[in-house]
Amino acid sequence: MDHYRTLLDAFGPQHWWPGETPLEIMVGAVLTQNTNWANVERAIDNLKHTGLLDVEKLVKFHPAELAERIKPAGYFNIKTKRLQNLMRFVWRNYDGDLDRFFNQSVAALRDQLLAVNGIGPETADDIVLYAAGKPSFVVDTYTFRVMLRHHFIAQDDDYDAIKAMFEDHLTADVPLFNEYHALLVAVGKNFCKPRNPLCAQCPLNVYEHDPNLPEEF
Numbered sequence: 001m002d003h004y005r006t007l008l009d010a011f012g013p014q015h016w017w018p019g020e021t022p023l024e025i026m027v028g029a030v031l032t033q034n035t036n037w038a039n040v041e042r043a044i045d046n047l048k049h050t051g052l053l054d055v056e057k058l059v060k061f062h063p064a065e066l067a068e069r070i071k072p073a074g075y076f077n078i079k080t081k082r083l084q085n086l087m088r089f090v091w092r093n094y095d096g097d098l099d100r101f102f103n104q105s106v107a108a109l110r111d112q113l114l115a116v117n118g119i120g121p122e123t124a125d126d127i128v129l130y131a132a133g134k135p136s137f138v139v140d141t142y143t144f145r146v147m148l149r150h151h152f153i154a155q156d157d158d159y160d161a162i163k164a165m166f167e168d169h170l171t172a173d174v175p176l177f178n179e180y181h182a183l184l185v186a187v188g189k190n191f192c193k194p195r196n197p198l199c200a201q202c203p204l205n206v207y208e209h210d211p212n213l214p215e216e217f
Helices: 002-011 024-030 039-049 055-059 061-069 076-094 098-102 108-113 121-131 143-151 159-169 174-190
Strands: none
Touching: 002 174, 024 039, 024 076, 024 098, 024 121, 039 061, 055 076, 061 076, 076 098, 076 108, 108 121, 121 159, 121 174, 143 159, 143 174
């Protein structure tokens, strides 16, 4: 929590996740894999302008045409399959009703998301936390890098171990999980870079840290 407060003082609230509806957040969580958010925004704008931000329409829209709409997000053929897999699951099992889909425990919701082909742990946790509004901590590359350099985790810790580390030591609070993840992204992007980190200027430089990372990182 000391690190959290330091980051919040330095960066202020991050107002995550950008999205007007839970469905838009879900779509963004799939499209943001391996790309930057500016590209995702362009893809989502394409979907909005053609009236496609609807579970049923995303399920039934021709894959090639959907791929064209989300092209700015990159890997558009793969992401089309993943997005339609997710929408199809919600359509078939919950009649496209996201409120019904989200009205279950964190564990059950997360397990169902992970069972969808193409939905990995980070994307699942993005959806649980930001779209469903349930406490499930999101781990990403920035989280790993910052936590490794500050000796909270080991290099061989996997996603679930890092997630558990946060959830075991923090109150299960949606706003806290939301803000902490966003702040770790902010410090990772601006200071805790993979190479030549800006440790002297970083707000976390008051804590013990090691700027070096293994060569294979």
